[in-house]
Amino acid sequence: MTDDIDQVLITALMDDSRLSLKALAQISGLSSPSVAERLRRLEERGVLKGYTVEIDPKCFGYQLQAIVRIRPLPGQLQEVERQIQAIPEFTECDKVTGDDCFIARLHVRSMEQLDTLLDRLNTHAETNTAIVKKTPVKRRLPPMA
């Protein structure tokens, strides 16, 4: 289904998604029309879900990053989910098994803002916040083999 060449293409694009078809052709040993066709198929099959960009939140003043575990109060699950989605400083959120219903990543400019945002949640949920000190593993791909 996805062969070695597809993996080479994906790995190359993971590194730099603006690579030209010609460059991808050289890397993979195919011609550029073939590469274009392969990318089209990978997109079609939903393997390649999108081309995006990595930005540095610090450049917009987001000095702090936190992982917040969120346990809604009884009957408040829907409301809490809606609130998380509505607060744009939550840049990702998973709904998980276990006591903590949600685990979310939060970017804030200051401790004060952290406090303000969490207070809004605290009327509907208990939260547990861990400040990110370092990121030993940056977003990467699991092995494709």
Next chain:
Amino acid sequence: MTDDIDQVLITALMDDSRLSLKALAQISGLSSPSVAERLRRLEERGVLKGYTVEIDPKCFGYQLQAIVRIRPLPGQLQEVERQIQAIPEFTECDKVTGDDCFIARLHVRSMEQLDTLLDRLNTHAETNTAIVKKTPVKRRLPPMA
């Protein structure tokens, strides 16, 4: 420093990082050389850290995704950090304040694999695992304003 046009460019690239300079020019109302120059500056200043691709781990058999909180045993912090980095199924990991030293995202193909991988960590750390059921907020940008 980063003005409205830069934000438009970043937002557009977040959606589709393979947009041509010409397309970005139309979106932003500039000429393509100007767009190229702005991107160059954004990269130079480290605002734009990279162009990447979003892939679907399910297409490679990763049916399960878990958030793992990891608390190293006394004296094992370095070793645990090295181990996490060495296990490619950990696709992201933050070192945080609080009792849990690390919070990591893990992709596995089966419960059995989950068990195997966590056992390797459990000789050096206590872990707490939450299976991802749903992702109410997909990776997005915090407000730039």
Next chain:
DNA sequence: AGCACTTGGTCGATGTCATCGGTCATGGTG
């Protein structure tokens, strides 16, 4: 076995795009 069909590739022509040098308007500064 042989033939037709499908799949995935190349090649070459054409039109689109990125890039580079030159130019100009603007705003801040000595």
Next chain:
DNA sequence: CACCATGACCGATGACATCGACCAAGTGCT
């Protein structure tokens, strides 16, 4: 006020993506 730095535009040129025509290899059917 004059100067310089910045950030934009334009036009020419070379690089690139795209499209159609063609080809080779594997598959299944008679």
